[in-house]
Amino acid sequence: MANRLAGAMSPYLLQHRDNPVDWWQWSAEAFAEARRRDVPVLISVGYAACHWCHVMAHETFEDEAIARRLNEGFVSIKVDREERPDVDAVYMTATQAMTGQGGWPMTVFATPDGEPFFCGTYFPKQTFDRLLTSVTDAWRDQRDGVIQQGAAVVQAVGGAQLAGGPTAPISADLLAAAASGLAKEHDDRSGGFGSAPKFPPHMNLLFLLRHHERTGSAEALEIVRHACEQMGRGGIYDQLAGGFARYSVDATWTVPHFEKMLYDNALLLRAYTQLWRLTGDVFARRIADETAAFLLRDLGTPTGGLASALDADTDGVEGLTYAWTPAQLDEVLGAEDGKWAADLFRVTPSGTFEHGQSVLVLARDIDEADPALVERWRDVRQRLLAARAARPQPARDDKVVASWNGLAITALAEHGVLTGADASREAAITLAGVLADRHLVDGRLRRVSRDGVAGEPAGVLDDYGCVAEAFLAVHQVTAEPHWLDLARRLLDVALARFGAGGGGFYDTADDAEKLLTRPADPTDNATPSGVSAICAALVSYAALTGETSYREAADAALATLGPLIEGHPRFAGYAAMVAEAALTGPYEVAVATTDPADPLVEAAFRHAPGGSVVVAGEPDRPGVALLADRPLINGAPTAYVCRGFVCDRPVTTEADLAARVASALDREVIRGRGL
Structure with missing residues (x-):
């Protein structure tokens, strides 16, 4: 042997x-x-x-x-x-x-x-x-x-496994109960939910942001803001290179378990980007920008696609790459800057980690400090990062996982279109091409690829959901019908091969390898469940095309998740996020324009409520249903705010578009409060 x-x-x-x-x-x-x-x-x-x-x-x-x-x-x-x-x-x-x-x-x-x-x-x-x-x-x-x-x-x-359990149609009351349940488990001191070990609650944050936007809940927004601030200043966030570790071993986000996973950083990129969209918070914007840069710089592979993870260990030692002592800071920065950095990053003689070492945390606000102080901080970061690069580095798992790359594509597309980061937008398009060309084989998804070659394992439900959602995100930022068509093909396979009847879904296809049981896990854990991801894509696809059968499938599937959302919201964050979009409409915003760089396009993406679909392009562009019968008004770029393809009066200025969306959201707040 x-x-x-x-x-x-x-x-x-x-x-x-x-x-x-x-x-x-x-x-x-x-x-x-x-x-x-x-x-x-x-x-x-x-x-x-x-x-x-x-x-x-x-x-x-x-x-x-x-x-x-x-x-x-x-x-x-x-x-x-x-x-x-x-x-x-x-x-x-x-x-x-x-x-x-x-x-x-x-x-x-x-x-x-x-x-x-x-x-x-x-x-x-x-x-x-x-x-x-x-x-x-x-x-x-x-x-x-x-x-x-x-x-x-x-x-x-x-x-x-799946056994035709109870259902609960999505309602404002159900989502209010989910938000209330999360608020009760919120760590008011350190942010997040629960105690050690503490995991970044990215999907719950995305839900609470949409809940705030629909209902006006100040509590929901504050929970998100507090968690994002504490995580972004903590040791779970790499204060030098950007990117989040998998979890913190303590309740204060101080000492991470050092592995960096693609899926965590993709979902957190969405959360920080959306927090910035809603609040204009410069700290949230910086963390979003740095996380996007980390994804492309440290996880990009030579043959295309994003790698799965960076290892928790370096040469068999946890934290070898990342931890510091005061003496090491002095050696790199000199005594004066070393002392200043030790104070800023809470590097103490006793240490916060092992062997007298400390994991860097940000002890105080720096983003809106005096410009000279910010410049000093940037200089110190660069010198420390250069010194750290000379240390042994963690290994990288360079296989490309379809669903995780799908999550990253959606996040990068959102970051690019909302912040104007061309690198993120172009990366999203390129990565989508990698999945379409390499992972889509004979109409079916392959789960993984490595070194440019697709592996044998078949895609599971979350691959179909996350990749379809990614293709729809790229369709929105390009207005190319090709991506809409690819998403439909994936959704049709999911409905035909993974459906379980009664709105449910299995995680494996009906023609997949037979295991002891056919798994069907509805819970959102480290990543969205397959059914949550499929629901997200179905809701968006229906809004982009007006094809009601896909929305009916989404509503039936969400009803199977309703009891979980209401009773165990910490394990249904993505499902609740999708449910918020479904309850809102979602809104459909079409911008008829011959100039994709027109400020009205940016305003549409910026002001559209979370979960909305937005497409900008020439009127009646073939294959793009949202642009059908959307003429220019007096030859000017024109925005249409719609629900169920029923539209308000078109507008031609950014101010009018913002006012139209605000008016719609005011109506949602009233409806969400049951008034």
Whole structure:
């Protein structure tokens, strides 16, 4: 036997290609081998940027004695959860059902038919060694009990999947209850929700921004503003290079878990951009600009597309690239600037991290300070960043994930069109082309690509939703009908292949590989659920085209999410965000113009309520329904504010457009308050 990971596409699997464990990739052949040898299966699931995955690899899977035991008594399968979210979802549900918790690395022992009978997460080497003995003994001496336990777990997992649960149509009262629920869990001191470890609540923030815009809720806006300020000044944000880490190990956003994920930064880019749109806050604008720059600079790949993540570790050490001591600041900056930087970034002799080191945080407001102070801060940042670049750098998981790139495209399109950042706008268009050309194969999406080559794993529901939403975002900033057509094709596949009846959706297609169960997770966790993402695209597509069947599908799907939105809003942020747009209309804003750079176009994007669709272009442009029958008034660029393709009186000035949208929002506030 031999390790079979050398030919893998996944960087996570490639990290294990030199292990003495005879790893298999996920395949029917691996399970057939277990049946032939009559041995149990170890399914080890993780991802390339995962710190504890690295720890278990070094401690356990690089150990010759452990490897020998695994090779003699098991068939060992290594799975990249980002490449195979369907496999991860099935076994994570089993792990949570069996242990009450989950996480990565995920460690599952299963029968040769893939039925899990013992599940866990990270195990230290000695514990894992004892576990191998217990599993081996049970498989030899208590086979019937093991098989029965596996069958019971499968039954429990199946029961946790889509089963025609309760529905609740979206209403103003339901969304008010969701906003109220989030307010009760808000950390009034440090921002965000809950305690340590604390994750950036990007999707909840996007929902609350739309809720504020529709209802006028000052509380919703303040929750967003407070969270964005605390995160942006905290150690979870890279104060030198931009970009957010996956989460903070404490409740104050001070010490991050250092991995930087594409999806977090894409969603946070949207949140900070929209906060700036609504408030004009210069801090929010800076964080948005720096996050967009981070995405393009640090995650852009040579063959196109954005990489998945930067690793949590550098040379096996957490924070090696990022943490500082006062002496290190002095060495780079000199004593005077070093002392000033230590005070500004809260770098203390005792440290906030390990070994007397500190993670940089921003101790006080700098964005609107005296210009000389701002200039000093910029100079210090540049010198520290240059010095940091000479340190060892974290590895990068350079596979391109369709859904995560879709999230980034939507965020970059919004950032570009709202702030005038041409680099973001052009990147969104280019990235959309990469997904269309590389990931769309024979009308179906592929989940991942690497080095310019698409992988075999089929796209799951969130790929179809996020990529369709991205194509619709690019259609809006280009008015090119090509993107509208591509989005429709994806939505048609989703409706035909992923639909579950009664408005529900499965996460995998009806012709996908058959697993123990067909996963259907409605919750928004680190990323939007597949059904939330599909709803977002369906609502926008219907608004852009007037095709009511897509809106009907969205409304039915949102109704299945209604109870979750109302009762557990922290796990339904994206769904609630989409529901806000659906309840509002959404608004459709068409700008008839022969000049795409006309100020009226910028005003339309800037003033249109969150969730609106906006298209600017020549009147009656072929293939662009929103521009049909939208003539110029007296030869001037003309804006139409509509709902359900029923429009108010057209306007030709920025002031009139802003007033028209404000008037519409005033009506929404009244409706949202039930007055």
